[in-house]
Amino acid sequence: EAAVTQSPRSKVAVTGGKVTLSCHQTNNHDYMYWYRQDTGHGLRLIHYSYVADSTEKGDIPDGYKASRPSQENFSLILELASLSQTAVYFCASSGTGGEAEQFFGPGTRLTVL
């Protein structure tokens, strides 16, 4: 049974539109993360959270907002989607930060036209 789920699995958005990607975990983990994956860039950290109602900026936060309304749920929000935000987005959770193993969701393929 999948412990980290993402929705939608794929989405086509228009430039300038608002996009919300959702993540749900049943691992009872405190930490949750959002990454984007582009060819040749591996995984880059956008935002993360270690407690509900609090989020932290990652390495590439510009153009993205995050929301952690509960321990289980973590959303990534693109207020004004741009072509450069076309990518695959992964959510992950871990019991602690830093060294801990991260458990990834299946990813969301976002295409901005």
Added chain:
Amino acid sequence: SQWGEENLQALSIQEGEDVTMNCSYKTYTTVVHWYRQDSGRGPALIILIRSNEREKRSGRLRATLDTSSQSSSLSITAAQCEDTAVYFCATAQGGRALIFGTGTTVSVSP
């Protein structure tokens, strides 16, 4: 960037061969993770090696860590077609999160 250049971005081998991929990193870490990503799926941890370990084995996988040269390697012995995947190394970033390398694509043909 936490990472230096990865030695190889892509490797193509035949079944039964051994393969090794390398990562170098710039800042101190207490642990190196190796993740595997199958096509269309999220990455999954396959082996983790800590700074007090020089070598770690798991089945046909072998990871090494050289803290003096700040490099790590992952070897697969007798590769099989199902080993075809992208392999990432990752280091801990000061207790905050992992930093992932750009990945090595391994293709194993029959």
